[in-house]
Amino acid sequence: MDFGLSSEQRMLQESVRRRLANVCPLQQVRDTVGAEKPYSPRVAEALAELGVPGMIIPEAFGGMGLGLLDAALVAEALGFGVAPVHFAAAHVMAPLAIMLGGTYDQQLTWLPKLASGEARAAVAVTECIAARDGAGVVARNGRLEGTSLFVLDAADADVFLVADRSGLIHLVGADAPGLEMIPLATIDKTRSVGELHLSGVTADALPHGGSDRTRRVIDAGRIMLAADILGASTAMIEQAVIYAGQRVQFGRPIGSFQAVKHMCAEMAAALEPCRSLVWYAAHAFDQLPDEASLMACHAKSHLSEVGRFVARTSTEVHGGMGFTDLAGLHFWFKRIGADRQLLGGPERVRHEAARLQGWVAA
């Protein structure tokens, strides 16, 4: 019995954190966003050197064969550094979808390429959660028709994993005739989100998939977003504590005023248990199938609520400066805001959690 991280996991997280501190200081985030690039190739390269693109892919296919808790630790580090780089969809959801639903040939074709970074994948599953603006994709005779919104890690994808209305996921090459990807502008400029239009596009279904396995893919994505919020919120609290210790008004550091100090305490008190929830949800995903979906829902919805509270409170602790671009705090604020809405906002996710427990009338 040991509820906590192994020494390997601590080392993994530490090495990703340290690497990001080097290649991805706030100035790198500013430069990437300022140049209107959807991600930073420099950061992507650094992650590739650490093996992140193949971390959950089995060693037989060129990956590291690690678990979802390991992936969550990386997600947390990326959120901490507001890293402008693909991750949740490209390096977790996409390989997972192929591992769960693909034939051996499909796995052999795609997994080594995804692991090495030779190919990049985006994921289009939002309509399995809720369809907006009439979106939805229908599969007919090996061809896909329709639109999908909020495609994750969309920029520069070589292959799209697109779920149809039945929940079955299909592989679609980025150069397939009839396919168009339009970037969507969101508050969070450190992530790439797009919209896919498909008109009679040839697609390759992952035949062992289906709605249950797509659900697993979404669960994994939700845990990654929750871990991202955990990291981003940790960074926001750290910055608030530092700022409150340095900023002097009325002749004393504002952090010595209880009104300010208590805001920081409330943030820490709300966030600290979230760490254990994210760890548990990620662990359950791999080891406790009965609880996996429910815990993914709890992690996603609870971190969304706590993240929103931390994002606004940390900004307030920074006073007027927090509201400006100078402090750069808004990058974390927006990252948390995006994590909250994507793959189902908290109310939607809690509804699913209720359904999983038989608490919603049929």
Added chain:
Amino acid sequence: MDLTYSAEHQAFRKEVIDFLEAHRDEAPKSRGAAQRPSPEAVAWQTKLIRHGYAARTIPRDYGGFGAEPDILESRIISEEFTRAGMQPGLQNQGISMLVPTLLELGTEGQKRQWVGPTIRGEVVWCQGYSEPGSGSDLASLQTRAIEDGDDFIINGQKIWTSTAREADMIFCLARTESDRPAHQGISYLIFAMDTPGIEVRPLVTMTGHAEFNETFFTDVRVPKTQIVGERGQGWFVANATLKHERGMLGDPGQLEARFLALTDLMRNETADGARIMDNPVLRDRLLRLQAELAAMKFNGLRILSASSNGSDAGLARLIVKLQSCELAHQISALAIDALGELGVLYDDSPHLRSHGNWQQAYMFQLGLIIGGGTAQIQKNIIAERGLGMPREPKLRIAEAGV
């Protein structure tokens, strides 16, 4: 991450389950932590100690079972007793606070005299710390113990003395050195509640019950030998005790039981013939609490693992009192809201649900948010000890001679 128990611990769990199955009928039915335990309860407690399910790590010389501390074993005992719907032995302030303090700082004679009878439930204690003028700023307390030959003569008033009416003994803080700074002038005294000069008045709270008392001391004569630790060191002795109290207030098992009761309520109660659970607003609130409870439960496992590895869980531990009390309060609040108009019923009204327990708990838990270190004091601790934030500058009252 390994959530499985070792073969030894699994065998130990089986042992506990077997014991409970064999002996559960002997357990006294009434609980009531605040009352004096019945003879049956004392007999049951003695049996639990003999088998190592209570006072497990207290040395045999002092009446305990004498096992090596093993936090997972303690956890297993607590889990299995809770699962069986039973208390893992008596819980009162003598057992949870005085006994650990005596074991840490008492004399050999004090340990031999008091630990055994206290853990068996034969001697009941109350705590004399807070005063009307000294709550969060406990060190400012004014109850005085003046030297008179071989005795101290105590005058003053204590408040929040739960179980004072039932107690045989009190552990009490009093100012013995009025010429020294606040923290260094206090001593930790233990004396009998039937000593002449002690008056106990029940303190009725918002729940309508007198869960607490006010205790008045008028020329109460106590031998100087009845001090725990050194003279003037009482503040530090008491802090050793407060540490144990804060540990007592955050049990995720209890929160889980409350949450399950709330879930049952929402599944079974109806309004206009529709299940409360089918009300999407109330259901959403339930799910929010469930996620928060899960986070607190796993936070508890993290603390447990840290302590069993001999490390400190830091922030994870510092936030427990604040977050658990608030969560418990929110669970009761939702139950009242789910009951709608029925939620207002109390005492022995017709249509009353759960003996009026939800309203009672909602009010009592507000008391817990305030007691044992208010939420605001907790936030100071989290910010200053957990986050390393600057302390509030001290007012220069000391220069004025107070």
